Amino acid sequence: MRTRVFTMIAASLLLLLTAGCGPFPSALAADGAVSEARMQQDIVNALKERKSSLQLKFTGKASTLKQTVKDTLEKAIRTDDYLHYVVKTYGYKATLKGDTATIAFSFTYWETLAQSAEVKRQVARALKRILTPSMNDHEKEKAIHDWIVTNLSYDTQLISHSAYDGLMNGKTVCQGYALLTYEMMKQAGIPVKIVEGTSRGRAHTWNLVQIAGQWYHLDTTWDDPVPDMAGKAYYNYYNLTDAQLRKDHHWKASASYPAATADYGQALKALGAKPSSKAEFYRKLYGTLGFSFLEDAYTVTSVSDLTDRIRRAADSRENELVVRYTRGGTVKSDLKKALNAQTGVAGMSYTMEDYTRTTINDKLLRIKLQY
Structure with missing residues (x-):
């Protein structure tokens, strides 16, 4: 009987650097071949107990056995979100004889x-x-x-x-x-x-x-x-x-x-x-999350409107103006034009951040005025 070996090694999505983890005990399943459902549950149990390895036998169609093992492993990893993302690396090596695979799974973790x-x-x-x-x-x-x-x-x-x-x-x-x-x-x-x-x-x-x-x-x-x-x-x-x-x-x-x-x-x-x-x-909370900036009173849509808002703030001797600007792609040049059009303002500084409550390129502007 021909013997084949297939291997799958995978890493959790955010495996960026190796973190030092202590050794983990291994787990050995029963000698008899297990069903697909039992294999999935055995993997889940091994992960929950933070086992470093699991060995078992599985019988299935030779033509699809490799994919079945891979899919079952993925399903087990994803049964619980915390379990999924605490797994650092996972994989397996299997020896196939006919319709039966002897599988050695291996795991490492971000947390013990x-x-x-x-x-x-x-x-x-x-x-x-x-x-x-x-x-x-x-x-x-x-x-x-x-x-x-x-x-x-x-x-x-x-x-x-x-x-x-x-x-x-x-x-x-x-x-x-x-x-x-x-x-x-x-x-x-x-x-x-x-x-x-x-x-x-x-x-x-x-x-x-x-x-x-x-x-x-x-x-x-x-x-x-x-x-x-x-x-x-x-x-x-x-x-x-x-x-x-x-x-x-x-x-x-x-x-x-x-x-x-x-x-x-x-x-x-x-x-x-x-x-x-x-x-x-x-x-x-509505105000804390910035939803107020969707209202007309805090929304600026053009250079002329921005110029006018700054002028009104300056006339009132306001030290800060906060608005949502809908022309995010040209905000820097627009601000320069708006400042150049001002009189009675000695200087202006600003901070800018993306405004995430809309689906367009809006910016939240915090403009400080100096007199």
Whole structure:
């Protein structure tokens, strides 16, 4: 009987650098051949226990056996988002005799079993401090977002990749942010998923959260200033739709990623208009997330309009003007023209950032005036 050997080695999406991990025990399945469902469950169990290896036999059609093993391994890895992204590398080597394969799986991890357990404990303690029984999911999400962004900083050296690193050392990359967001939302009872794709030219992960029956994109990584600013949180990537996020995030469509189509600003505006004990929270959050800049009073659409807005601010001796400018592609030259048209203004400085609440190239301008 002919014997064939086939091998598959894969790396989790965000495997950038090797992190030092201690040795893990191996696992050996029963000697008899297992079914496809049993093979998947055995793999899941090995991952949950952070085993470094798993050996088993599987019988199937020789023509499709290699693909079956590969597909089953992928399904097992993706049964749980936290488990998926805590796996660092995975693969297998199989020896095939007829319709039976003897398979040796291998795994490495970003977190040990003990470290993942510590993440759960630390998250439970943090949630006990920042959440109250009276909070609804809108309030819980805001509290969790702010806690993560103000307690973690982005690891610019790209060494730390886990939620454990973020909690214990205060630094991690996007994978760690997404994992911690996932665990905190999950323990708080908020449906959550991890999304993988690219952003700003790099491999990237973020989250989808379900609030009041609607899914939204939440990127705690890009809401954290770099370099880190103590106590500072941004909200540019807080509860965006698919269309809004696609301005600078890219991902492959998947049945695992529910559609995010509801406008969160409209939801907050409606909630804030209803008499309730939470109305003031909704109105304040509406402003914090920058939805006010969609209103005409804060929107500028042309050079002449920008010139006029600056002139009116100068006439009133205002020190700062904040507006959404819809001509993002020409903002620098337009600002120069608007300043040159002013009288009575000694100088002007500005900061500019992408405005993520629309699907066009809008910029949020903060203009400081000197007299």
